[in-house]
Amino acid sequence: MSIYLFRLAQWAYRRRRLVLSLWLVVAVATIAISVASGGKTNDNFTIPGTESQRTADLLKAKLPALAGGQTQVVFATHGTVKVTNPEQRAGIEAAVANLAKVSQVASAASPFQTNAVSANGQVALGQVMYTAQPADVTDATLDAIQDATAPARDSGVQVEYSGSVYPGWRLAPSELPELVGIVIAFIILLVTFGAFVAAGLPILTAVIGVAITITGVTALASVVTIASASTTVALMLGLSCGIDYGLFILSRHRNNLLQDHGLEESIGLAAGTAGSSVVFAALTVIIALCGLSVVGIPFLTVMGLAAAAAVAIALLISLTLLPAMLGFAGDKVTNFINTPLRPGHHGEVAMTAATEPHKTFGAAWARFVVRYRVPVLIGGVGLLVLLAVPALSVELGLPSGSSKPTSDTSRQAYDLTTAAFGPGFNGPLQVVADGVTSQQTVQNMAQELGKLPGVAAATPATATVSHGIGVIRVVPKTGPSDPATADLVTSLRDNRAEIEGSSGAKILIGGVTASNIDVSSKLSSALPVFLVVVIGLAFILLTFAFRTILVPIKSIIGFLLSVAAAFGMQVAVFQWGWGEKIFGITKAETISFLPIIMLAIIFGLSSDYEVFVVSRIKEDFTKTDDARGAVERGTGQSARVVTAAALIMFSIFVAFMFSKDATIKAIGFSFAAGVFLDAFVVRLTLVPAVMAMVRGKLWYHPQWFSKYVPDPDIEGEKLQHRLSGG
Numbered sequence: 001m002s003i004y005l006f007r008l009a010q011w012a013y014r015r016r017r018l019v020l021s022l023w024l025v026v027a028v029a030t031i032a033i034s035v036a037s038g039g040k041t042n043d044n045f046t047i048p049g050t051e052s053q054r055t056a057d058l059l060k061a062k063l064p065a066l067a068g069g070q071t072q073v074v075f076a077t078h079g080t081v082k083v084t085n086p087e088q089r090a091g092i093e094a095a096v097a098n099l100a101k102v103s104q105v106a107s108a109a110s111p112f113q114t115n116a117v118s119a120n121g122q123v124a125l126g127q128v129m130y131t132a133q134p135a136d137v138t139d140a141t142l143d144a145i146q147d148a149t150a151p152a153r154d155s156g157v158q159v160e161y162s163g164s165v166y167p168g169w170r171l172a173p174s175e176l177p178e179l180v181g182i183v184i185a186f187i188i189l190l191v192t193f194g195a196f197v198a199a200g201l202p203i204l205t206a207v208i209g210v211a212i213t214i215t216g217v218t219a220l221a222s223v224v225t226i227a228s229a230s231t232t233v234a235l236m237l238g239l240s241c242g243i244d245y246g247l248f249i250l251s252r253h254r255n256n257l258l259q260d261h262g263l264e265e266s267i268g269l270a271a272g273t274a275g276s277s278v279v280f281a282a283l284t285v286i287i288a289l290c291g292l293s294v295v296g297i298p299f300l301t302v303m304g305l306a307a308a309a310a311v312a313i314a315l316l317i318s319l320t321l322l323p324a325m326l327g328f329a330g331d332k333v334t335n336f337i338n339t340p341l342r343p344g345h346h347g348e349v350a351m352t353a354a355t356e357p358h359k360t361f362g363a364a365w366a367r368f369v370v371r372y373r374v375p376v377l378i379g380g381v382g383l384l385v386l387l388a389v390p391a392l393s394v395e396l397g398l399p400s401g402s403s404k405p406t407s408d409t410s411r412q413a414y415d416l417t418t419a420a421f422g423p424g425f426n427g428p429l430q431v432v433a434d435g436v437t438s439q440q441t442v443q444n445m446a447q448e449l450g451k452l453p454g455v456a457a458a459t460p461a462t463a464t465v466s467h468g469i470g471v472i473r474v475v476p477k478t479g480p481s482d483p484a485t486a487d488l489v490t491s492l493r494d495n496r497a498e499i500e501g502s503s504g505a506k507i508l509i510g511g512v513t514a515s516n517i518d519v520s521s522k523l524s525s526a527l528p529v530f531l532v533v534v535i536g537l538a539f540i541l542l543t544f545a546f547r548t549i550l551v552p553i554k555s556i557i558g559f560l561l562s563v564a565a566a567f568g569m570q571v572a573v574f575q576w577g578w579g580e581k582i583f584g585i586t587k588a589e590t591i592s593f594l595p596i597i598m599l600a601i602i603f604g605l606s607s608d609y610e611v612f613v614v615s616r617i618k619e620d621f622t623k624t625d626d627a628r629g630a631v632e633r634g635t636g637q638s639a640r641v642v643t644a645a646a647l648i649m650f651s652i653f654v655a656f657m658f659s660k661d662a663t664i665k666a667i668g669f670s671f672a673a674g675v676f677l678d679a680f681v682v683r684l685t686l687v688p689a690v691m692a693m694v695r696g697k698l699w700y701h702p703q704w705f706s707k708y709v710p711d712p713d714i715e716g717e718k719l720q721h722r723l724s725g726g
Contacts, residue, residue, distance in 0.1 A: 001279065001712045002272040009271030009323040013264055016324035023321050027212050034215035037222035047297050050518035051493065055432050055510025062467040065106045066430075069134035069165035070512075071145065073099070073126035074413040075111065076158040076420075082121035083111075083157065091155025092124060098148035099128050104141045106131045123420035134165035142167045160413035162401050162426065164512045168409050177659060177668075178235065181652035182207070185243050188651065190337075192247070192644040193254065194350060197332040201325050202250060206242025209317045213238045213310040230303040232664050236656060236671065237601065238310030240649040241285065241608075245318035247648070248274045248612060251641045253326060254333050258354035263330060267323045273619075275319060276712070280545045281611040282315040284538050285604030291534035292600055295526035297519070300593060304600060311604075353640060362639025366632045366688055373689040380686045384677065387565035390572040396524060396592040397481040398516040401426060403588035403662045411586075418479070424456045427480030427513035429489065431458075431472040435505040439463070442470035445507070448499055449474050454488040470505070480513045481589050486521075489514050520592035527596055534600065538607060545712055550698045551614055554690055558682040559606040563598055565681075566674035570594070574666050583657060583665065591666055602674035605649065609683040612645075613638045617691065618699070627696040635688045646679030 012019045047053060059067035075092050077083050083092060089112065099108035111117050111124035118124070128145065130137050146167040149159045161167050182203060189199035217231050252274035256266035289311065292304030326333065336347040352359050369376050401414030417425050431449060436442055442460045449458035454477055461471040474492075478484040492499070492509050500507055535556055542552035570590065573579035577587030617634030621627060653675065656668030691698055 002276050005275040005279070005319065006268040006272035008319060009275065010264055010268040012320045012323040013267050013327040016327040019320055019324040020328075023208060023317065027208055027215075030212050030215040030219065034219040037219045047519055047522050050515070050522065051508055052510040052515035052518045055430060055508040055514070058432060058434060058508065059430075059469070059471070059510075062434075063462075063469045063471065064131070065129060066461065066471055068106060068130040068132050069137050069163070070130065071128040071161055071163040071166045072413065072417075072426075073128060073149065074158075074160045074162065074416050075124045075126065075152055076160070076416050077122045077156065078158070081156060083117060083124045084121045088152075088155050088157050091152040091157055092126070094151035095149040095159070096126055098151065099126070099145060102141060102144045102148055104130050104132050104137055105145075118420035120420070123416055125417065125421070125425065128163075130165070137165045142169075158416075160409045160416060162410040162413035162417070166410060177652075177655040177657075178239065180658065181239060181655035184651035184655065185239075185648045188644055188647050189243075189247065192251075192640065193333070194336045194347070195333055196337065197329050197335065198250060198254060201322065201329060201333070202243045202246030205246050205317050205322050205325060206239055206314065208321065209242045209313045210235060210238040210310070213306075213313050216309070217306045224302060226299075226302050226306065228661075230299075230306045232656065232659075233303055233597070233601070233667065234306040234310040236653060236668070237285070237289075237307045238314055240652045241282065241311050241605075242314035242317065243648050243652075244608070244645040245278045245282065245314055246322050247645050248278055248641060249318055249322055250326070250333065254350065255354040257331070257334055258351055263327070267326050271319060271323060277611045277615045278315065278318055280541065280615075280712070281608040282311055284541055284607035284611070285311045285601075286315075287537050287541060288534050288600045288604035288607075291530060291537065292596065294533045295523070295530050295596065297522060297526065297593075300523075300596065303593075303597070307601070357637045358633065360636060360640060362643070363632065363636030365639060365684070366635035369635070369685055369688045370628060370632050370692040373692045377686060377689045377693070380681050380689070381561065384561040384565040384681060387677070388561075388568040390576065391564055391568040393575070394567070394571050394595075395483065395575060395589045396520045396595070397589035398519060398592055400480045400516075400588075402479060402481060403586050405584075405586060405660065405662075422456055422475075422477060423479030423482070424476035424485070427476070427485070428511060429474040429476065429492075429509060429514055430461070430511035431474050431492070431499075432508045432510060433470040433472070433500075433503070433505040434508070435468050436465050436470040436503060437468070439465050439470070441465075441503045441505065442472060444501075445470070445499055445503070445505075446472045448501075449492075452488075452491075454478065454484060454491070476513075480516065485513065486517045489517050516592075523592045523596055527599070530596055531599060534603060538603065542607065542610070544709065545611065546614060546618060546699075547709065547711065548699050550694065550700070551610075554687065554698075555607060555610040555614075558610070558686060559603050559678065561686075562606060562678035562682050563602045563674055565677050566602060566670055567595060567598060569673045570598075570666060570670045573669060579669075583669070585665055586662060588662065591663055594666060594670060597667070598670050598674060601671060602678060605675055606678040606682065609642055609646065609679050610687070612642055613683050613687060614691075617688075621696075621699065625696075627698070628692050631688050631691045635684065639684055642679060642684060646675055649675045650679075 056067060075083055077088055093110055096108050096110040099105060106129045109127040111126050116125035152159050186199055186203055193199050213234050214231055217234055249270050253266050253270035256269050286308045289304040289308035293301040357363055401410040404411035414426050433445060446458045446460055449455055449472060455474055456477045457475040459473050461473045476485045476488050489509055496507050539552045542555060543549055574585060575590050579585050580587055613635060616638040617630050620634045621630035624630060650672050653668045653672035657665050659665055
């Protein structure tokens with residue numbers, strides 16, 4: 001592989017104008033297609049085959065008026081004013097009449113007709129049903145919904161919105177996280193390289209790759225349902241991996257130049273050695289992300305494929321566009337900054353790293369870890385286990401109004417509804433009876449449902465039976481994310497025969513709340529399958545790369561420790577609320593798809609650092625046959641660049657905690673914690689400690705393995721042997 005990458009990089013260097021032009025054409029084309037397509041992401045999570053989805057499909061086929069999206073409009077007054085006062089009631093009724101006229105609205109129910117007025121007369125609930133699914137309700141419709149309620153607001157009534165779709169549910173994307181991440185990454189690269197051109201090149205190439213990925217995903221959103229978090233995850237990984245891959249290759253290239261290699265040879269050699277590690281690292285990440293498709297959840301599959309595409313593009317750019325850009329830059333990557341207080345310092349540091357790596361801080365750290373390997377191993381494992389303890393108390397769920405900031409309209413609607421009616425009114429269930437012949441049968445079922453434990457109210461949702469379908473609105477006593485609500489849904493489904501009685505009808509339990517419960521349940525059950533598949537594939541890949549089974553086993557154990565610790569920190573900060581004041585978050589359940597996303601991404605990224613560190617150790621061991629010395633020297637040589645790469649990823653993930661979206665905050669924090677722990681505690685500490693203890697046995701493989709499994713030459717030994725004329 002190293003020889004092919006060497007030739008590819010030299011071709012890109014010689015045809016650098018062509019390579020740059022081709023990538024720019026691709027970027028411009030995807031941007032143009034994205035703008036023309038008008039694609040938009042959404043946050044409706046469904047899983048084909050679940051009961052909630054079967055319920056939605058049945059309604060869509062036989063009773064479409066109740067199959068679309070819905071908005072709950074909360075009207076509230078304060079002080080001595082009540083919604084039933086003549087002026088306020090007239091404003092609310094005028095608003096409901098306006099809502100019924102809005103495009104895509106199937107019906108608008110007045111709270112005075114449905115008796116949805118609180119006991120104190122200060123909160124009333126209106127209901128808007130759409131003819132379209134939530135993802136298909138246009139922004140123009142939502143703007144019109146907000147305009148339609150003006151009469152109520154003019155009468156002094158507070159109006160807030162919640163439901164499966166509502167005004168303001170699509171958050172306007174902010175460029176702040178990306179800008180903050182890029183600025184911090186540039187500073188880290190500037191410190192690492194001590195040269196402006198060297199610091200800017202990985203960022204420039206990564207931004208081009210991200211532009212292609214994100215605009216491509218946006219274009220696809222016009223024909224495929226894509227969750228909003230998909231673009232964020234793709235952006236995080238595309239930017240961080242793009243910068244990191246460029247950093248590894250550029251760092252090796254600059255060392256080559258400082259060791260007096262010619263420009264063209266240096267670029268090719270960097271791609272053939274560090275580039276080989278980049279390829280295997282990227283393939284591991286891509287495998288982990290594509291592995292999300294095995295769980296059979298469409299939105300998660302799309303999320304994984306979008307992120308995998310971002311990493312694949314980052315890989316291709318690092319192997320083609322970066323060598324071309326290095327050709328344009330020439331010797332400028334070694335034009336070091338001269339600071340007034342320490343003139344020549346950056347050049348000296350770079351020369352030391354290139355020619356005397358044993359004098360660096362990374363080498364000193366490696367010697368410390370190797371010398372005190374046993375206490376270091378015990379202390380590191382103990383720390384990770386301690387951080388993982390909160391994960392035992394995890395409660396999974398999907399975002400609801402209760403997890404939004406207090407300034408968000410859905411959060412205000414949630415709080416007003418909870419205080420006036422009870423938390424269950426924020427997430428009623430849909431009980432759909434198929435095969436009923438009379439409204440009386442539906443009424444009898446509603447009465448039976450209303451008597452069940454955990455049910456606050458049960459009323460028919462329609463005045464008549466249509467196409468043999470009756471719909472009952474069941475309000476739980478607990479909120480949408482409460483475990484007791486999930487228990488109620490399970491109980492209703494397990495005891496549906498008692499509710500059906502002798503009516504001959506068959507009932508299904510659906511609605512947004514039930515759908516979220518089904519999604520969380522499916523994700524939890526899919527987690528073990530995903531873990532086995534992804535770890536198995538990555539084990540094969542890493543075994544092929546390093547030609548030993550002990551390195552992959554060590555890598556996987558380290559990953560499990562770091563991801564468990566990161567997950568424990570997430571539970572403590574977000575679910576337990578330890579970060580409420582520090583990060584401005586709202587205490588809420590753990591997002592149900594976060595564990596499986598964390599497993600995929602942190603496993604992929606942990607393998608990145610494993611490949612970069614261990615490939616340097618193997619490269620040294622191949623030359624010297626000194627196992628413990630190779631651990632010291634290999635870790636020392638990779639420590640500076642791995643530290644920079646991990647800090648860049650950490651900073652980019654942390655920057656996304658500036659988002660207003662609670663889901664994005666949780667994802668950013670979890671990824672940041674996972675990367676930090678895995679890079680610094682596992683890969684630069686525990687891995688060298690273990691390898692120093694095992695010594696040369698780590699590289700053992702049977703003779704048949706050497707005979708039948710090709711050597712990918714990840715450390716570039718064959719390439720360097722050929723270049724030296726051997």
